[in-house]
Amino acid sequence: MITAKNMFAAMVSAITITVSAHSAEVGKAAPEFSAKDAKGAEVSLASLKGKIVVLEWNNHGCPFVAKHYASKNMQKLQESYTGKGVVWITINSSSKASGSFVDDATFIKMSEEKGSKASHLIADESGVIGKAYGAKTTPHMFVIDKEGLLAYNGAIDSKKSTSIDVIAGAENYVAQALDALIAGKPVATTKTEPYGCGVKY
Amino acid sequence: MKNFMFATLGALQLVFAQDWDDGHARAELLLVSENYQAGASLQAAVRITYEDGWHGYWINPGEGGMKTEIKWNLPAGWAAGPLQFPTPSREMTGELACYGYEGEVVIPVLLSVPANASGDVKLSASLSWLACNDKGCAPGDAIISAVIPAGDKQSSQHFSLIQQSLDQLPMANDEIIVTVEETVTGKIAITLTNTGEFDLADAQIFPITEQALDPKEPIKLKKIAMGFQAIVNKNEYASGPLKDLQLLVAGKSLKRAIVLSWRKK
Numbered sequence: 001m002i003t004a005k006n007m008f009a010a011m012v013s014a015i016t017i018t019v020s021a022h023s024a025e026v027g028k029a030a031p032e033f034s035a036k037d038a039k040g041a042e043v044s045l046a047s048l049k050g051k052i053v054v055l056e057w058n059n060h061g062c063p064f065v066a067k068h069y070a071s072k073n074m075q076k077l078q079e080s081y082t083g084k085g086v087v088w089i090t091i092n093s094s095s096k097a098s099g100s101f102v103d104d105a106t107f108i109k110m111s112e113e114k115g116s117k118a119s120h121l122i123a124d125e126s127g128v129i130g131k132a133y134g135a136k137t138t139p140h141m142f143v144i145d146k147e148g149l150l151a152y153n154g155a156i157d158s159k160k161s162t163s164i165d166v167i168a169g170a171e172n173y174v175a176q177a178l179d180a181l182i183a184g185k186p187v188a189t190t191k192t193e194p195y196g197c198g199v200k201y
Numbered sequence: 202m203k204n205f206m207f208a209t210l211g212a213l214q215l216v217f218a219q220d221w222d223d224g225h226a227r228a229e230l231l232l233v234s235e236n237y238q239a240g241a242s243l244q245a246a247v248r249i250t251y252e253d254g255w256h257g258y259w260i261n262p263g264e265g266g267m268k269t270e271i272k273w274n275l276p277a278g279w280a281a282g283p284l285q286f287p288t289p290s291r292e293m294t295g296e297l298a299c300y301g302y303e304g305e306v307v308i309p310v311l312l313s314v315p316a317n318a319s320g321d322v323k324l325s326a327s328l329s330w331l332a333c334n335d336k337g338c339a340p341g342d343a344i345i346s347a348v349i350p351a352g353d354k355q356s357s358q359h360f361s362l363i364q365q366s367l368d369q370l371p372m373a374n375d376e377i378i379v380t381v382e383e384t385v386t387g388k389i390a391i392t393l394t395n396t397g398e399f400d401l402a403d404a405q406i407f408p409i410t411e412q413a414l415d416p417k418e419p420i421k422l423k424k425i426a427m428g429f430q431a432i433v434n435k436n437e438y439a440s441g442p443l444k445d446l447q448l449l450v451a452g453k454s455l456k457r458a459i460v461l462s463w464r465k466k
Contacts, residue, residue, distance in 0.1 A: 162340035198295035
């Protein structure tokens with residue numbers, strides 16, 4: 001259903017966020033996007049060529065996200081890999097209607113409170129980036145190599161649970177993919193089923 | 202906030218602990234009898250009641266959900282079998298299709314009592330679940346427990362509730378022949394033959410095997426000349442050709458859901 005409000009939202013997003021029509025397939029070019037981050041800086045995938053990029057779908061109201069932030073697992077990954085030159089982009093694709101929407105200021109505040117070390121935060125309110133990548137859950141993780149090819153699409157790790165206790169024994173697919181790319185080796189696990197809450201489009 | 206409620210049933214001193222959590226559900230440990238007999242089995246059940254509008258998950262949660270897990274804390278020599286989940290329904294968490302339950306679900310579990318058991322015993326388990334609605338998800342956990350004395354196995358107030366759930370549990374069927382073929386277009390054709398008396402037209406398939414079939418659309422069987430068939434999209438996370446598949450088939454014309462198994466030859 002198209003309402004005046006939706007139309008307006010679509011127009012606004014068309015101005016601030018553009019996305020190419022590719023779908024997210026491992027081994028192929030990751031869908032291009034350009035958007036303003038929460039602090040107003042222009043971010044485009046094309047301008048990040050030559051760098052490894054992580055996309056992290058986020059909603060701090062989701063217990064699966066809370067598990068990885070309360071344990072500091074996510075922040076440690078962000079800190080460790082941005083320290084190695086990786087660009088880490090945390091994206092919230094919740095729509096205004098969903099009740100999980102965060103505006104730029106709130107997104108920055110929540111992330112700072114949690115000690116996020118992400119390079120950029122993007123409030124993808126219209127869901128265009130999320131849908132281009134087929135982001136299903138929070139968290140849902142994507143790793144893009146230096147050539148702009150999608151190298152990993154899936155879960156953050158191997159334990160589908162909200163319990164912090166299982167993190168230590170989990171296989172972290174994102175860390176594995178990043179370690180491989182940094183070492184110039186092929187990524188062993190390139191696609192897994194993401195787990196978490198649904199993205200609130 | 203944890204809120205324990207104890208109900209003492211007259212002189213029998215059977216105690217059930219109820220634990221409310223922020224997981225939008227309540228869990229209880231129910232027993233079929235007021236007493237246990239040493240060396241016998243004791244039928245129990247976990248009852249989970251989800252808040253209106255919220256749902257929890259089956260053994261194959263589908264997209265995004267999470268299985269309900271139990272960790273038992275039983276006296277020495279006691280043992281618990283697996284949770285026997287009833288037929289689920291297909292639920293949607295926003296755009297994610299999943300398999301689970303709304304309202305109340307009674308999940309039977311069989312306990313075995315050691316030959317040397319005596320006196321009052323406390324049976325306890327920690328249960329963890331995920332409940333979701335359209336807007337969000339919340340994890341829940343609870344310690345469920347019951348104190349039960351030795352005795353002559355007199356029926357409890359939950360006898361018929363547990364019996365009803367047991368009577369409706371999906372039952373394995375090894376007479377129906379299951380053929381699974383992957384088509385050139387990447388679809389999975391599931392064909393059931395030798396179906397005998399079963400009318401499976403419009404019956405619904407719930408995949409027990411995870412990451413095999415795509416849960417996005419309900420999987421319905423159609424009548425064909427040789428039996429019944431469903432053509433299904435393959436789960437996008439299936440790795441390589443399917444090697445085995447376990448299916449639960451439920452429908453109005455079936456008194457009880459059936460469980461079918463297929464293994465690649």
